[in-house]
Amino acid sequence: MTTILLSVLGIVIFAFGLLFSIAWHELGHLSTAKLFGIRVPQYMVGFGPTIWSRKKGDTEYGVKAIPAGGYIRMIGMFPPGPDGKIEARSSSPFRSMIEDARSAAFEELQPGDESRLFYTRKPWKRVIVMFAGPFMNLILAVVIFMGVAMGFGFQTQTTKVAGVQDCVISQSENRDTCKKGDAVSPAKAAGLRTGDRIIAFDGAAVTNWSQLSDHIRNTIGKATITVERDGKQLELHPVLAKNMVVKKDSNGDAVADQYVPAGYLGFAASTEIQALSFGDSVSRMGDMISNGVDSIIALPTKIPDLWDAAFDGGQRKADSPVGVVGAARIGGEVMNLDVPAENQVAMMLFLLAGFNLSLFLFNMLPLLPLDGGHIAGALWESLRRNLARITKRPDPGPFDVAKLMPVAYVVAGIFICFTVLVLVADIVNPVKIT
Template identity: 30%
Template sequence: MAGQLILGLSILVGLHEWGHMFAAKMFGMRVEKYFIGFPPKIWSIQKGETEYGIGAIPLGGFVKISGMIDESMDTDAMNKDPQPWEFRSKPAWQRLIVMLGGIIVNVIVGVIIFIVIAYNEGEKILSKEEVNKYGIIAGDLAQQIGLRTGDKIIKVNGKSFSDFNEVISSDVFLGSNSSYTVDRAGEEIDIDIPNNFIEKLSDPEEKGNFIRPAMPFKIGELSPGAPAQKAGLKVGDKIVSINSAPIRFYTELQAQLPPLKGQVAKIGIDRAGQQQIIDVKVSDEGTIGIGAENLLVFTTINYTLGQAMQEGTKNAFAVVFNNIKGFGKIFRGEVSASKALSGPIGIARMFGGVWDWARFWHLTGLLSMVLAFMNALPIPALDGGHAVILSYEIISGRKPSDTFLENAQKVGMVLLLGLMAFAIFNDVWKAVF
């Protein structure tokens, strides 16, 4: 889990800082240091004017460009006359490109990752017709807003949909005044979604407790030595009853087993059209050791390279737009920052405890776009803060004083350190409580 996060961030931070370094060297600026990770130093090598190295703290990195006021706060050098190779001696437009170099690289990397994912994996769609064969399973959160198990969703925000992902998309939960229209026993009912509903969905304890399609199933796998295998159940069997109670969906099986812990259950199965009853002893954990194979029909859309470029770019920038919408909800007071923001611990949990390359690259692409967005925020000490100041200089023709830049950097560092401390404390709080 932590290893995946460190690898992903190391790749992204390394490329981000390379973007700054490449732009700086392109304009003849001297780059003194290029480090992945923060001090203390683990390893470094000197090549030409630049020291390349790795720091012990992996959640970040930096480049040290001569003549630039940055997080190193090397103000002594700023008291000397500007030299031709220094950042401060270059035209404002060149300095602006240097400051935007990391953001640009992160955007390019994020877009490329999403394009490759779209090209290699395509898109799996569960159609409206397939979802509404059996309707939805409504969890506790869904029931709180008025949804019921068996409802058939026919509209999202007043419009029809073609893929179940549209029903649970960020547009629904990050938007305002969203709603579902459902068919409940032949009657159309509108269900309003509260504007702060995303806060409840972001609670780790409520994960997966909203809606999902009712899933008919058959046994897809058997755990070796588990009760199901010992009793003679086979891959491909359809479980149709437990102790004479009918079973149609996997959620019904999951609900029926826990009360039977340690007992022998009479499980009715359909095996190639033949009905039979098999006695299975339920484990003390309330399971029988099977994996379910979903019998709903998914449609896979395969993209050409051109289509993947369009789809991947759209998916990459959707990450940025969702972050903007999310911050909007925080500022409007619809969502609390403690529920919406995650630090390194929360992000590491997203990667999961098992290495999955598909998930790794998807999350790395997502993080690349998030890093680009966060660095673009107009906060002193971030690239976006520097860009705002340089844009002012370009437009006004007046360069802010070094004293102003130093003070702005200090304020920005305090804000960033405070935000980082809040995010880490928030992660620990959510994990413990």
């Protein structure tokens, strides 16, 4: 019963974090739209039936039943047709899509709104309005991440010895026990012990695992390591062996299933939670953004594995895309981990930071109906108007983003199918952190 209650608590906490993130995103659109004099009839968090709403000024503020997104309605998102009016409905399905979108943009038009339409604002103002929503998510992600990194920290490998290997085993071999004929590990032969903290390598001070790991990998043969043991400093003289070890990428992270020959000492590094400096936190945040971009680009390649996990009983990979349901389940798992409460809080906050970063990156894709699609439309309009001015040609007028609505429906359909696939996988074969 306790496990169930903690899981529900984790899901509820994540749901509130999700709602706040959505409301925060839409607040960016709302505040900048009002700043530039655009009328906003609605500001809603969620979809479906309205649970609560209240009108203040020109805007109805409310919460809807399904916490899977949110929106604001701005008057005049698309320009009228070539004749200055909403064009008549056509038998063409594509034309119908365009005119349905155009009609929706003007359906709440009131006297005096002619000067408060979205499309009449200069392109740079429209870019700011559409960028403000994702940017709010980026701000929230950075603030949460930096707060966790500098105030709490992350599990970090240190130079303290957690255990000493008995023999030299290639890391490419799938075993952890010694065989007859295996050489004694350099660490054991030199007298390294569990609990020792390595503070120098060949006379060069080492303060973190990355430094020590590089020294070890780059050394084959005799070396001198200085350790702290029971409050005293000792010098040990191992002879490092050449061994196959896990390859590292440019960021110093291990590359799965790839091995290279390098120096080998033979001990396991202890991990501790360490707060990061401001500079290290910024660097780690940069890595997080870079990894997020790579993940967005790689989404299409994840579909086969997702399908196998959802319908064919395949293994759900640790880097598999996770939807709202999957993230909420992870939140429930976090609350059941046998770790201190502050660790749970830090993990929940980190989960929320990752969610907000994903919202920012996803919404910046230059595709309608995403915010990035409207930004791309405004930038294109600005480019062609400036080119017309430079070449002294007539002003081509506003770019009619409504003409891209058939493409937007295709993109939305793909996103919906992908979302359903992730949802099924999250239910039947969820990603687990335990």
